[in-house]
Amino acid sequence: MVPPSLTAPDPHPALDDPARTWLAEATARIASDPGAIRRLFPAARRHCGRARLDAHWTVDEAARAALLTALPLRGRALADEVTGLYRHGDPAEQRAVLSALPLLDLGDLALPLVREALRGNDNSLIEAALGPYATDHLPDDEFRQAVLKCVFCEIPLGHVHGLTARADHELARMLADFAHERLAAGRDVPDDIRPVVRAFPGVIGEEVQHAFTEES
Amino acid sequence: MRIFDPHIHMTSRTTDDYEAMYAAGVRAVVEPAFWLGQPRTSPESFYDYFDGLLGWEPYRAAQFGIQHFCTIALNPKEANDPRCIPVLDELDRYLAKDRVVAVGEIGYDSMTPEEDEALARQLQLAVEHGLPALVHTPHRDKAAGTKRTLDVVRESGIAPELVVLDHLNELTVGMVLDSGCWAGFSIYPRTKMSEDRMVEILKGHGTERVLVNSAADWGRSDPLKTRRTADAMLAAGFDDDTVDQVLWRSPVAFYGQSGRLELDEPKPDEETTFEGNSIRRGGA
Numbered sequence: 001m002v003p004p005s006l007t008a009p010d011p012h013p014a015l016d017d018p019a020r021t022w023l024a025e026a027t028a029r030i031a032s033d034p035g036a037i038r039r040l041f042p043a044a045r046r047h048c049g050r051a052r053l054d055a056h057w058t059v060d061e062a063a064r065a066a067l068l069t070a071l072p073l074r075g076r077a078l079a080d081e082v083t084g085l086y087r088h089g090d091p092a093e094q095r096a097v098l099s100a101l102p103l104l105d106l107g108d109l110a111l112p113l114v115r116e117a118l119r120g121n122d123n124s125l126i127e128a129a130l131g132p133y134a135t136d137h138l139p140d141d142e143f144r145q146a147v148l149k150c151v152f153c154e155i156p157l158g159h160v161h162g163l164t165a166r167a168d169h170e171l172a173r174m175l176a177d178f179a180h181e182r183l184a185a186g187r188d189v190p191d192d193i194r195p196v197v198r199a200f201p202g203v204i205g206e207e208v209q210h211a212f213t214e215e216s
Numbered sequence: 217m218r219i220f221d222p223h224i225h226m227t228s229r230t231t232d233d234y235e236a237m238y239a240a241g242v243r244a245v246v247e248p249a250f251w252l253g254q255p256r257t258s259p260e261s262f263y264d265y266f267d268g269l270l271g272w273e274p275y276r277a278a279q280f281g282i283q284h285f286c287t288i289a290l291n292p293k294e295a296n297d298p299r300c301i302p303v304l305d306e307l308d309r310y311l312a313k314d315r316v317v318a319v320g321e322i323g324y325d326s327m328t329p330e331e332d333e334a335l336a337r338q339l340q341l342a343v344e345h346g347l348p349a350l351v352h353t354p355h356r357d358k359a360a361g362t363k364r365t366l367d368v369v370r371e372s373g374i375a376p377e378l379v380v381l382d383h384l385n386e387l388t389v390g391m392v393l394d395s396g397c398w399a400g401f402s403i404y405p406r407t408k409m410s411e412d413r414m415v416e417i418l419k420g421h422g423t424e425r426v427l428v429n430s431a432a433d434w435g436r437s438d439p440l441k442t443r444r445t446a447d448a449m450l451a452a453g454f455d456d457d458t459v460d461q462v463l464w465r466s467p468v469a470f471y472g473q474s475g476r477l478e479l480d481e482p483k484p485d486e487e488t489t490f491e492g493n494s495i496r497r498g499g500a
């Protein structure tokens with residue numbers, strides 16, 4: 001899977017004239033009155049549409065990213081506004097906030113939103129939380145737990161942005177143990193954990209060896 | 217038969233109810249924000265509730281083949297609790313959501329000055345957001361309360377066709393239909409209205425601008441009352457098209473005025489088993 005870029009795709013080619021006008025007026029208003037985003041952000045999807053733009057972004061998410069990047073705020077003030085949008089957002093708004101995090105100058109301040117999404121049980125939010133922002137900011141132990149949660153929730157590990165960069169010996173050990181548990185229960189081991197485990201051959205104990213040989 | 221229940225509190229119902237409703241023909245519901253039985257003590261409790269109406273509940277309903285929309289408001293009972301009033305300041309951001317198809321339930325419970333204030337302010341919000349309003353009529357002193365509600369609706373300047381007055385009975389239906397507002401009926405065991413009385417009202421007042429709902433909630437109520445009413449209508453000689461008008465096309469027309477009712481229109485004769493997944497538990 002192509003990794004998401006650090007800019008949102010331009011929604012404009014997917015917008016009709018009224019939608020373009022709406023988005024232009026909305027970003028201009030937010031630039032001069034940041035509080036206006038509280039009513040405009042929820043309305044973006046029905047004004048701009050929700051078709052898919054690429055593997056990572058829908059039109060509404062890209063339009064909402066444009067609204068967020070129009071906020072004339074920085075640091076704590078920006079984090080507070082973004083947190084409010086997430087806290088009061090419906091699932092589509094929350095996905096849009098999570099997708100836009102790497103575009104915003106937030107440092108670690110948005111980690112509580114990522115953690116909230118990872119605790120939940122909406123797979124679409126868990127996936128959106130595990131983008132480039134999580135790759136850059138989530139502490140090792142939390143990143144490993146998040147990957148393991150994806151395995152349990154049947155989210156394909158190919159959808160986890162930073163997996164190759166952040167996989168480590170401890171994560172491979174956890175996945176190998178998970179495989180052991182599955183085999184002992186007479187259940188299948190998901191294919192997508194194999195490459196991660198194989199990259200750290202030292203974690204493969206004798207009892208799971210057969211599950212990680214190349215031909216399996 | 218396809219049924220749209222325009223007023224039902226699914227948060228209080230089980231997955232068995234969703235299954236039974238689907239089998240009875242229910243394909244879409246509107247869940248109005250209301251009192252939970254247990255008083256809320258802060259605006260934050262409302263936000264969590266609204267989030268549930270916009271997130272978890274539509275997700276749960278979809279697994280059973282039912283489309284779920286909601287209405288958002290501070291309810292009349294809790295409009296009297298100063299700890300809850302600040303929720304009015306945050307309604308703006310919730311009323312802008314995609315699945316919010318009206319402001320509601322608003323209206324009177326005990327007809328206090330606090331309820332006056334909350335009702336007028338929330339009718340104003342409906343006007344600002346271009347949304348319909350779902351207005352509950354009081355259970356005590358109903359006729360006087362309904363008259364007073366109609367006065368406040370008139371003063372607010374909202375178009376009467378954007379307003380439904382709910383929980384009506386034989387004594388209040390006439391004045392509501394005369395006002396140009398929609399007339400809502402909650403078919404609720406033992407109180408409010410029965411399906412046979414409902415049929416008599418439809419015979420006497422016609423089937424235009426009438427909404428029939430189950431208002432099923434955490435009390436003794438029945439989420440299949442919409443279907444029972446449809447059956448009673450057929451038994452009384454109404455034809456299939458009139459039943460479809462009252463139980464599908466009318467609620468679609470009323471909430472459709474929001475411009476946000478993004479509905480998959482089922483065929484009236486669709487089969488009655490939904491091959492859905494069992495509810496996801498998020499086992500991890």
Ligand SMILES: [Zn+2]
Binds near residue numbers: 248
């Ligand atoms: Zn109700």
